[in-house]
Structures are given as C-alpha cells and as structure tokens.
Amino acid sequence: MRAEPTPAIETRPLAHPVARRRRAVRPGELLLLATALVSAIVLVYPTAWVFFASFKTQETLFSGEFADYTLENYRRLFASGFGVHIGNSLVISLAAVLISTFVSVIAAYVFSRRRFRWKATIFGGVMLGQTFPWIILVTPVFILFARLGLLNTYLGIVVCYVAVTIPFSVYLLVGYLESVPRSLDEMAIIDGCPPFLVIWRIVFPIMLPGVVATATYAFLLCWSEYLFALALLTRTEMKTMPLVLYAFFGEHTTEWGQVMAAAALTALPPLLLFLPLQTKLSAGLAAGAVKQ
Amino acid sequence: MRGNRAFVGLLLLPALFFLIVFYVYPTVFNLQNSLTDLSLFGLRRGGRWVGLRNYVDTVWLTLISVSVRIVLGLLLALLVNSDTLRRWRLATLFHVILIVPWATPPIVAVVIWRWMLDPRAGVVNKLLMVSGLVPEPVAFLSDVTFVWPSLITIITWNTLPLVTLTFLASLKAIPSEVLEAASVDGASKLRSVWHVVLPHLMPAVVVMTLMSTFWTFNNFVYVWLTTGAGPGLYTNVMATEVYLKAFVDGRMGYSSALGIVMAAIMTAFGLLYLRFVVRRELREAF
Numbered sequence: 201m202r203a204e205p206t207p208a209i210e211t212r213p214l215a216h217p218v219a220r221r222r223r224a225v226r227p228g229e230l231l232l233l234a235t236a237l238v239s240a241i242v243l244v245y246p247t248a249w250v251f252f253a254s255f256k257t258q259e260t261l262f263s264g265e266f267a268d269y270t271l272e273n274y275r276r277l278f279a280s281g282f283g284v285h286i287g288n289s290l291v292i293s294l295a296a297v298l299i300s301t302f303v304s305v306i307a308a309y310v311f312s313r314r315r316f317r318w319k320a321t322i323f324g325g326v327m328l329g330q331t332f333p334w335i336i337l338v339t340p341v342f343i344l345f346a347r348l349g350l351l352n353t354y355l356g357i358v359v360c361y362v363a364v365t366i367p368f369s370v371y372l373l374v375g376y377l378e379s380v381p382r383s384l385d386e387m388a389i390i391d392g393c394p395p396f397l398v399i400w401r402i403v404f405p406i407m408l409p410g411v412v413a414t415a416t417y418a419f420l421l422c423w424s425e426y427l428f429a430l431a432l433l434t435r436t437e438m439k440t441m442p443l444v445l446y447a448f449f450g451e452h453t454t455e456w457g458q459v460m461a462a463a464a465l466t467a468l469p470p471l472l473l474f475l476p477l478q479t480k481l482s483a484g485l486a487a488g489a490v491k492q
Numbered sequence: 493m494r495g496n497r498a499f500v501g502l503l504l505l506p507a508l509f510f511l512i513v514f515y516v517y518p519t520v521f522n523l524q525n526s527l528t529d530l531s532l533f534g535l536r537r538g539g540r541w542v543g544l545r546n547y548v549d550t551v552w553l554t555l556i557s558v559s560v561r562i563v564l565g566l567l568l569a570l571l572v573n574s575d576t577l578r579r580w581r582l583a584t585l586f587h588v589i590l591i592v593p594w595a596t597p598p599i600v601a602v603v604i605w606r607w608m609l610d611p612r613a614g615v616v617n618k619l620l621m622v623s624g625l626v627p628e629p630v631a632f633l634s635d636v637t638f639v640w641p642s643l644i645t646i647i648t649w650n651t652l653p654l655v656t657l658t659f660l661a662s663l664k665a666i667p668s669e670v671l672e673a674a675s676v677d678g679a680s681k682l683r684s685v686w687h688v689v690l691p692h693l694m695p696a697v698v699v700m701t702l703m704s705t706f707w708t709f710n711n712f713v714y715v716w717l718t719t720g721a722g723p724g725l726y727t728n729v730m731a732t733e734v735y736l737k738a739f740v741d742g743r744m745g746y747s748s749a750l751g752i753v754m755a756a757i758m759t760a761f762g763l764l765y766l767r768f769v770v771r772r773e774l775r776e777a778f
Contacts, residue, residue, distance in 0.1 A: 229576045236571060236582060240589050246604040246649070247596045249615075307507035316500045324766050326507070329515055330703075331762035333710040335731045336751030339738050340518035363514035366507055371770070395499060424597030426713045431739075442599040446717060449603050459603065467600045474595035475588060 247467060254460040273457035282444065282462060288433075289440040292354060293422040296361035301415045304366055305407075308373035309399050313385065323374075329367030338431045345432060352435045360428050365418040372417065376410030377403070416477055420470050441466045519755065526749035546750075550729040553715075554708045557644045561704055562697060564648065565655035570685065572656070573663045587657070594653035601650040602717040609633055609642055634723045643727060647714050651707065655700045662696040663689070695772075702765045706758060730754050 255269045310316075311323050341360060342351070350356030384406065388398050404411070426442045433439050439447075445462045448455070571577065572586045593601070608614050609632040617629040632642040666689065674684040712731035715721060721728040721736065728736070730750060738747035 303506045328762045340521035363510040470595040
C-alpha cells in the first residue's frame, strides 16, 4: 500500500470551498441533476399515479384536472366484497411468513454453525430452490393438493408459500449469521446450554434485524404471488388480492376507478413495510456481494 | 458425535420436508410424465425442435432485460452516489424513491403500465402525441414492433431498484482512501470509475446478473399478465408455453417435457451461482 495520508489531507481544503458555494452550478452538474429528476419521475410517477387516480371520479380520471376527489371508488370496491380478499391476503401472507421464517432461522443456524456430513450438498440443494422454475411445480402440486383436499384452503396455499420462500430466506439468514461472531453461541454450548435454547435465547436476538429483513422479503413475495394462487385458489371467496385485481382489470375495464382503488390497496402494505426499512434491506441483501 | 447427527437431522427436517414435497416430488412427477408420453423425445418433430422458438424468445428476453438492468442499475447507482447529488442532499431521497417501484407488486406494476401504454387513454401516448413524435397513438402491447420493448420496460421498471440498491450498498463499501489515493495519483473521474470503482463492483454485478437471470428466465407473471403471450403467440416464452400446454391444451406430457428442459437449463445456471456466489459468500461456514 502506498496510500500516504498527508496528500489525502491536503486535498481536503480544495474540496470544501466548492461544497460551500452550493448555488454555483456547473453545466455538467446541471446535466446530472436533470437526469436525476427525469429518473425520479419515471420511478415514482406510475405508483404515485395509482394512488392519485384511486381518489378521482370516473369523469375526471382521464383528464389532468385536480378537482373532484372522492372516496366513491373505495366505497364501491368494498361494497363488491373486496374486504374478504384483503383478509385472505393478510392471513395467508402472515401465516406463511411466520412459519417460513421460523423454519428458515433453524435451518440457517444449522448450516452456519454445525459441521456434518453432506452439509455442502444439502445446502447447495436448498439454494438451487432459488433457481427453480416455479411454473413446472404448478401441475404436480395441483394434483397432489386435489388428492389431499387442500385446494381452496388456507392450509394448502400457506404450505405452498412456505416452501417457495424457504430457499431465499435461508440464503439471507445464513448471510446474516456469518456476520455474527460465533464466540457467543459457542461459549453458551460449552457452558452446557441446551442447543435449542442457544438458538432461541442467544442466536435469535442477535440476528433479529436480519430476521426482520428476511421476513419482509418473504412477505412481499407471498403478498404479490400470482401463479400458485391462480392454480390453487379457484373459489371466489378464497382468492387473494392480486387475483381479484387482475380479474377486475380484465372484466370491467370501464371501471377504472375501482381498478385503481384495488391496485392502490394491493401496493400499500409492501410500501408501508419497505419505506421505513429501506437502507437496512438493501444493505442486507448486498451483504454478501459487498464482502471482499 | 452421533447425538449431533440426530440433532442436526431433527433441526433440518422441517425445512427439508417442505422442499422435498415442493421441489423433488414435482420434478420426479414431471420427469415421469414427460417420459411416459415419450414427450421429451417428442419435442423433436419432423426434424425440428418444437418449442425451440419459445426457447429462443426466452433467451433473448432474459439476455436483453438482464443487460438493461445491469447497465442502467450501474449508471443510476453512480448517479445517486455522485458528489453532485450528495452535495444537493438528494442521495437519501433517491434511496426512498428507489423503494417505490421495488415495493410495488408485479401485478400492480402490470396494471399501471398497461394503463399508461393504452393507445386511447394512456399517458405515454398522450406525451408522444403532444410532443409530435408520433402522428397517431401507438398500440404498444398489440403491435409486434413494440411489444417486446414494452415488456422489457415494465420488467425493468419493477426490478431495476433492487439491482441499483445492491450496487449502491457495494459502492458505499469502497474505502474512501482508495478513491482519494486514485485522485492524488492524478486519475480523472472517468478513469477512477473504470479502474477502481467498477472492479470493486464486480462481485455485486455477478450476483445480480445471475439472480436476475433466474428471475427473468423463470418468470411467468410479467408476460402472462401483460400480453397473455400475445399478440397471437408472439410473446410466448417458455413459462407461458408450459402453462398454456398444461392448462389450455391439456397436453401434460409436452408441458412436462418443456418444464424439464427449463429446469435443466436453470440448474446449470444454479451450479454457477453456487460456485461463484454462495461458495464465496459463505466461505467460512464450509
């Protein structure tokens, strides 16, 4: 390394006066700022527009007018029984996330902390689940569930979502566990603490931020899942929000107000969950990639 | 340690149970199904590989949309991380902005974009007409010239933030001394991006390239909900073909055979992923 500290410090005073003269914008900077503005609009406009449009009346929906805001779209949406589907989505996603995260935490602990034969092979097998095309699972799972009477049940779709979220959750959690020092849980084991208590009382609290991030990802995955829901939930009263939203979209394309209200309600929970967690989430996902 | 082995087995049992029921069993089922009808061999009919066109389309869609995502993701990350945006205190705001498309469920993304690309009421056509770029509205999703670019736009919009945020996290991890050393040595901005920043980002680029390859190659939802594999069967990728054959045409054997081909290709990529990503990240555990 030939990074000498003195010149680095000498460059500092040069950087500061520029920072202080914030009003003076160079053409290059202007271009950057303009690009940033356009990118920001493209990224935010579509989602923002859905929320905006969901409060507009059918007449003003397509015009740029800012008048006439109404809750009518939501009122009619709930009158058509959309509340049931919100309930379905919440129950299914929350149950699946709880079970999947619980199972994944235990599996991640074992993969990260224990030595056993075939470990690399079994772990590799679990990881390959991430690369698997879900579409080819649909037919066999449908037939299996039909035989077991699990079609159109909460149990069936929850089991399915648990299975599809495990590989990614285990991947993220093992990544987190690798950044937690082993000394703590190893010491507890030497002190004679029962292994299951070690997971629950020592490992789990330390990795809680990682668990929260993992659960959030799993939630987004379950909440917006369409394919399995399409195959396994055929009765109207069992359907989740994405299915109903798309059906709305197909059937009454004239009822744009209702489509927008349904879309806004489908997008709201992930946004509420993700926005507060933002920096942690992206840092967590990149943890492995950042490590050199 | 026999006790250890039993304990490890007990702890892994729940996760492995779900995975065996959901991944191993269906794979065996598909294999069996594709072989009983001899469909795996039947994919080759009259000297031509049936399903090859879906395959080619899928590969193109994956290749292009993954490249677009990586390139735009890199540019956007460099933009957000630039001194200018930091000085104007816009970097944090951009982190929030990037969350919005990412947290938007794909189904909602498709609904919005189909609305925006609509020939009559869509805002994209309105903008194009007002600015005089096109004389009459463009039917983005039913015109074969525009349907692929439209699909790629929708997929990119929804998935770009994840790629960008990963690159941003990786950029933040570059020690500032390294960059300062480069500028002291007289390296220009562009040169230090090329010689210092990009090599540092390579691991993140590899992870995101592989991951978005799986996500795009396997994805059914974007294409199915946006175009329904149409116009005609113009955008019929492998995932939609597997679905159409199984649930619309009732040709299970063919569908299973195509599914097995998909799984085989993705397993090959998966092995690369294990070798270059998982192995390196979790080095200490193994």
